[in-house]
Amino acid sequence: MIENGMHNKLAQASSPYLLQHKDNPVHWQEWSDEILALAKELDKPILLSVGYSSCHWCHVMAHESFEDDDVAKVMNEHFINIKLDREERPDLDKTYQLAHQLLNRQAGGWPLTTILDPKTLVPFFSGTYFPKKPKFGLPAFTELLQNISRIFQQKREEITEQNDRLSHALQTVATGTRSSQGESTESLAPEFVNSVLQHHDKRYGGMEGAPKFPQPAIWGASLSLLGSQALTDKQAEELKLAVLNTAKGFCHFGLFDHLAGGFFRYCVDERWDIPHFEKMLYDNGQLLSLVAATGHYFAEGQLMQAVDLTINWLKEQMLAPEGGFYSALDADSENESGKSVEGAYYSWQPKQFKFLAEPERVIATHYYGLKKKANFEGQWHLVAREDWREVAKKLKVHEKQAPILLESARQQLKLVRDKRPLPFRDDKLLTSWNALTLQGLLEAKRAGSKAVSDELINGCKSFMRHQVWKNKQLYACYKDGKAYQEAFLDDYGYLAKGLLLALSDRFTQVDWSWLKQICDTLWQEFADQEEGGFYFTANHHQKVITRHKSWSDDVMPSSSIQALEALWVVAELTGNMEWLEFVEKSLIKARAEAVNAPVQYASAVRLLEVWQQGIELWVIRGEGYELPQWQEYLTTGLNPNRWVFAIEHGANDAEIETKFPAKPGEEQTLRAYCCRQRQCFPAISDLANLKRFLQEK
Template sequence: MNRLAAATSPYLQQHKDNPVDWWEWSPEAFAEARSRNVPVLLSVGYAACHWCHVMAHESFEDEATAAFMNEHYVNIKVDREERPDVDAVYMQATTAMTGHGGWPMTVVLDHEGAPFFAGTYFPPQPRHGQPAFTQVLQALSEAWHDRPEEVRRVAGQLREHLAASGDLPTGSLSAELLDAAVEKLAEEFDPMAGGFGNAPKFPPTMVLEFLRRYGSNQARHMVARTAAAMAGGGMYDQLGGGFARYAVDRGWVVPHFEKMLYDNAQLIGFYARLGTETGDRVARESADFLLRELRTAEGGFASALDADSPDPVTGKSEEGAFYAWTPAQLTEALGESRGAWAADLFAVTAEGTFEHGTSTLQLRHFPADSHERARLSEVRARLLDVRALRPRPGRDDKVVAAWNGLAISGLCDAGLLLGEQQYVDAALAAADLLVRLHLPGDGSILRVSRDGVVGPHAGVLEDYGCVASGFLSLVQATGDARWLTLATGLLDHALAGFRAPDGGFYDTHDDAETLVARPRDPGDNASPSGFSSVIHALVTAHALTGEGRYRDAAEEALATVAQLAERAPRFAGWSLAAAHTMLDGPLEVAVVGPSGSDRDALAARARRLPGAVVVVADGPRDDVPLLTGRTAVDGQAAAYACRGFVCERPVTSPDQLG
């Protein structure tokens, strides 16, 4: 075993038996490189990454390749999910040098951490115009020793580029800019298959939520088409619920099969908020998947399920082996008649829609007939039982604070909107775990825990934003002011330590480890950026507390993302959603009065209003300022709605809300 045997990260643990003499990211690793006068090779990936596994098997498990790496480099392995700050800096360098990014990421650094080469996957032999990994290693080692001035020049240029990228132009997220963003999104919308752009297609959850709140006919069409296409395609697990990370094709047929907590946490809430029959079904199935397959013994949620698993016949690890089917397998599981019916319904063909004659399961048309729905339910249950006998994909069981914050918010939305208390209970358990392990009590947050033991890595901005948002969701789900105190404590710590001079935010705290550049990226990716997640938390905190400083901070920060929202709205969806809520209000609703069906009906109506912040209580309370002075009306439950610093008369009928 190498040094990674002592790591807490499941991804690093996957490499503990490599012949590569791996180091974790540390000052000691760079000191070793200085003492030997060799460059640093940085390899970044994550546990559920298919191509990370491929490169590990081809190169890092190869004795000859490992020997060259050990002789000519100090080799550092980083889990991007554990150290997103390190990942962000060097992904920016990789994108600058190559025009694209992704994982595995391979970067070569000088002794000060400045990169002078970057790439992603490299094959063991020259292939498709790519050099072999060993050729790259040899060329870079020769450059280090024979052309040090060239290395210093490239490293210096990249250092300057990374430093300059922290400067963001300011502007105004006006109603006109939001209108223009919708028009640009409409230009990039795929009218045939839903979603935006061409393959590969990732679930554009944050953009869809912005469009849902925007609410024009054009926006509603883009939301409905994309939501239906994702739910009916192979990217959605038609048996067990939950979404794979992305589809490799335009039509959402073939996914990259890894299932990530951050995707599903967001999609659960989004589908629940749709208020449609499909939305409710998908939200419920996906929430059940989360509780069944990603929940940890400590009450938190694991990060991911792997894309690969052993093929039941060959035993060889294959992507999608757990999820794909052939017509013969359906017949074997269901019998000839039901097997043929299932093959037709799920688009399982003799030729196959995936690999090796297998097909992903699609469900483009949910049966309308009650008899057919009952038949489908029986078929799904049987296939799920049969699938459970297959070798399962591996699970990355580390608990990441930010993604558990997203799960808390998504489960609260699903629990409240679908009337499923078990989802709110699961959100509470995850929040209790975060408080117990990840919040040391000084206002800060620690990013990762595993098996009930918290790791040493400091939280980054997304941890503060997503966890604060999750806690604020619990205020609305439970009425417990404890969560408001915890959320505002996190936001105060973020405002004190992450603010940039222009009013925006850095991704790391003032006292965080100094890297070659301080990462700062307001753009959303598969999950909300730290920037946009903090904005949402600030907007909600202002609605609940009336504290103007939270709204002021949100407005100042949003000004720094205006240019991104104008040029590339697909990467600013969550900021656009926050801006729409602020420009539109935000809508704050206090529902008070005796518990019962009348109060429940008012609360249910209020929660369906886009972007609304809703709290429910028996009567007035001062520990949640939005409830201060709110009383029942003539003994009846009443809803008090305020928008844009103006409050309307309390109403007692759901029809009078919104």
């Protein structure tokens, strides 16, 4: 390839995000060894633009700059321009987001606009959104690029020195080598809970401030810690109220789509009133798990209704023919004038309610607050303004009639909205996000959701087994019948946790064998066997500047923690002492990293607490019809350190290879075997003894 022959190459891409830019006058390239070598040969800086298909500000920058001939001319003259879908290459996104944070001393985001030295791929400038003309206190994009090009030509020595420092800092921060070297696995629950309670928004739920993200890892950990012996009674009681208040905030206000179900990415205000309207699969998978578990624990029917609606939304708008789920719905869609604007699909005017019959119209108008001031650009984004019982009392509607009228109004409004142009759907399927959704579906089933089905669960599992698992190699992405991009830690870690939950729901030799293969790969390709923890990339992956190793949560839970939990449970089932020693070593490292900011390490705090309490492992063996009663008894309630696996008689012990084979003389009788805190107990043969055993522990 020669410089003058360059043109926009994105028409060849798989990513829907990259395809959105295939007609830009910018000579966009995909990230590849070939294009990196060309940039190095030409000694031309790389403009790396990172985003994703449902990102609102990515669209804004595209329309203002990347579709503009004058801007494109400057970009093409001075840079090798690479477009990157952060959902396809989370490894690169992690590296360059961290570099942005170190260069600017503030968090990044999308679009990410970063300029790389072609020889080292280390960025010497990084920003996010830039406008074509100066506004919001930001410079014009073309002037900025011309200045950067001039600096690159005139100040190479300074850039090299800065890049050396940044490269060292990236390697230090990305691998956690700054952490204090403590040797403790002591619980961090009290410190974590104190911080959560200090920053909890007691009025609206979630954490204080705006914009407001749901942060399911924090609240999932909070829920699991409610029974922690490390907490005072006062802490436990306040935390219980905070968890319930937060789950209600997620489901009652604007974060939730009240007509079709599903959660938006975040809200721009502290009241959970107005969301940023994209719907991401990873959010919905996590929030299914959290809201279902919370609804089940507190016996809150309205939370379970939100779970059921969200599952229905997944089936209606996100389910692919292969059984997995698509990635996202955009925030923008066409309004009545045919213009693409944010939130158009979800917004209403009171006159649009007139088709409803009077009882439904009146109760819906009060419930959604349409008598009050419009809350979104002259229109209404539907929010539950009042508790339905208060509305019923105010309108003198019988309590049994009110939910029926509201449900009738919801269904009719949804039918009208379904006729609107659907926001753009990113139709690639991501393994990690589908694995989180599998976890959510299984948690919803355990909580008693009416909408979830074994068919839906098995379809999601089947997609991952048959479409992205090839010759014992997992792939991260799937689109148009093709799996591509070798998987990362989040793909393996989330899938391993999902398979554990699936085995706890129904134990099959196929899933057990698959889980062991996944864990073997985690051990061989991702684990830092000497120091503990996992790298985000496999041993054989391309290394760009550094390999990341971290225990913190971000918009998704720590894949290191989910991978570690899977290895731990499999090690307990099989008696793998090497893995058990690795788990302890890793938790020491995780705690050392988490101790100064436990809320950022919620998943690690949760698993440290399980380590302190001791994992409780149950294997029930019996006939298929005998198992559910015992299994349900053991899995009811909040037991974050308990894993239950029910294995039918006739399973091949040689293939299962656990340390719980049916003993001679017990092959045809119902038995429960329990190990906890490195101690195994005699088999239990009747339910009364099982209940007595649990009461005595």
